[in-house]
Amino acid sequence: MENFNFYAPTQVLFGEGQLKNLPNVLEIYGKKVLLVYGGGSIKRNGIYDAIYRLLPDADFTIVELGGVEPNPRIDTVRKGAALCHAEKIDVILAVGGGSTIDCSKAIAAAYYYEGDPWDFTQNRGLVKEALPLVTVLTMAATGSEMNGGSVLTNPETNEKLSTGGISMIPKASILDPTYTYTVSKWQTAAGSADITSHLIESYFSQNAGASVQDRLAEGLMKTVVQYAPVALEDPTNYEARANLMWSSSLALNGLTGRGKLGSWSCHAIEHELSAFYDITHGIGLAIITPRWMEHVLNDDTVAKFVEYAVNVWGISTEGKDKFSIAKEGIQALKDCFVSWDIPMTLPEVGIDKEKIRLMAEKAVEHSTIDQTAYVPLTADDVEAILLNCF
Numbered sequence: 001m002e003n004f005n006f007y008a009p010t011q012v013l014f015g016e017g018q019l020k021n022l023p024n025v026l027e028i029y030g031k032k033v034l035l036v037y038g039g040g041s042i043k044r045n046g047i048y049d050a051i052y053r054l055l056p057d058a059d060f061t062i063v064e065l066g067g068v069e070p071n072p073r074i075d076t077v078r079k080g081a082a083l084c085h086a087e088k089i090d091v092i093l094a095v096g097g098g099s100t101i102d103c104s105k106a107i108a109a110a111y112y113y114e115g116d117p118w119d120f121t122q123n124r125g126l127v128k129e130a131l132p133l134v135t136v137l138t139m140a141a142t143g144s145e146m147n148g149g150s151v152l153t154n155p156e157t158n159e160k161l162s163t164g165g166i167s168m169i170p171k172a173s174i175l176d177p178t179y180t181y182t183v184s185k186w187q188t189a190a191g192s193a194d195i196t197s198h199l200i201e202s203y204f205s206q207n208a209g210a211s212v213q214d215r216l217a218e219g220l221m222k223t224v225v226q227y228a229p230v231a232l233e234d235p236t237n238y239e240a241r242a243n244l245m246w247s248s249s250l251a252l253n254g255l256t257g258r259g260k261l262g263s264w265s266c267h268a269i270e271h272e273l274s275a276f277y278d279i280t281h282g283i284g285l286a287i288i289t290p291r292w293m294e295h296v297l298n299d300d301t302v303a304k305f306v307e308y309a310v311n312v313w314g315i316s317t318e319g320k321d322k323f324s325i326a327k328e329g330i331q332a333l334k335d336c337f338v339s340w341d342i343p344m345t346l347p348e349v350g351i352d353k354e355k356i357r358l359m360a361e362k363a364v365e366h367s368t369i370d371q372t373a374y375v376p377l378t379a380d381d382v383e384a385i386l387l388n389c390f
């Protein structure tokens with residue numbers, strides 16, 4: 001296990017009805033609130049009205065920034081930062097999924113930055129101070145509710161890049177599983193695949209001996225495998241939604257990733273698919289991950305794949321060679337995504353072969369996967385992985 005710095009300071013208010021604490025949480029930071037939300041789901045499911053009831057005009061002034069896109073765009077960040085200055089905002093309230101929260105994080109830091117916020121994606125060191133951020137999570141997926149990461153898209157340059165900093169970590173996050181009851185089957189499956197991917201990306205790392213992290217990751221993976229089908233079948237099942245929501249936060253708040261080395265392969269590749277084709281993040285990851293596994297399975301990695309197959313999927317080892325066990329584990333993951341009704345090929349999400357080479361080169365250019373990934377990947381490797389998704 002490597003040395004690490006684990007810092008997860010977000011106050012988490014978990015469970016049905018926790019929104020009632022919102023006024024107390026917000027007023028620590030001020031009364032002038034920028035309410036950031038997405039394309040309107042919070043208006044349709046009543047969360048928007050509930051927030052206005054809790055934050056009456058007499059106590060709070062709310063300025064709104066709605067319309068944050070899935071795969072949030074840099075222009076929306078610029079608009080939000082300008083609003084914060086014009087309205088002298090004290091605190092940002094992000095209500096939504098990862099896109100709304102990521103956009104809010106960038107707005108919070110852009111407020112204190114004189115240059116263009118896209119610079120944050122080129123140099124994380126530019127992220128210094130940030131406005132305080134409180135979130136109300138409406139979708140289990142990214143873990144953004146409990147970490148300092150933010151992923152932004154620049155549609156003009158077809159770039160989707162991440163940034164982050166400790167000042168961007170939410171001060172508090174309200175996690176009410178009932179708010180995810182209205183999440184569609186498609187987004188429930190995508191979010192569950194995203195959680196799974198976050199766990200897998202850290203699980204398969206170059207260093208051994210981080211047993212705490214790996215056993216926690218296995219438990220979380222099994223939880224998602226258990227509850228995603230329940231939520232897909234019965235969207236208002238509290239137990240399923242609660243377990244998926246808490247898994248989302250724990251899968252990417254550092255708990256399973258700190259102390260482990262290396263850059264993430266599937267995310268680096270998926271971000272290029274989203275950058276060029278604006279696809280749903282978790283769906284792209286589900287398509288890529290089993291193909292990436294097949295590509296990196298070799299004599300050096302097979303033992304870890306056996307560990308994964310046995311501990312996560314309960315694959316029996318009796319009478320089988322290591323590679324057969326490893327391949328059964330990979331097949332189990334693929335079958336699982338299929339059972340969640342995820343389309344498992346790129347053409348099914350509107351991607352043809354035209355830009356495969358370009359995306360492969362960009363995945364390497366925008367990351368360090370050719371040096372620090374679990375198995376280092378060149379553009380040729382990424383191209384081969386993507387071509388296996390047809």
Ligand code: NZQ
Nearest residue numbers: 038039040041070071097098099138139141144149182183
């Ligand atoms: O925009 P609205 O109308 O709210 O609808 C959203 C959106 O269309 C909808 N939705 C969310 N909650 C809902 C709901 N619909 C009905 N009922 C609800 N309760 O779901 C759609 C997707 O929302 P989005 O926020 O885009 O999803 P997600 O949480 O998966 O976030 C994806 C973004 O986060 C980035 C991804 O790359 C992508 O840009 N990531 C952020 C990370 C982080 N900050 O740590 C890490 C991840 O790996 C990821 O890269």
Ligand code: ZN
Nearest residue numbers: 142194197198
């Ligand atoms: Zn992700």
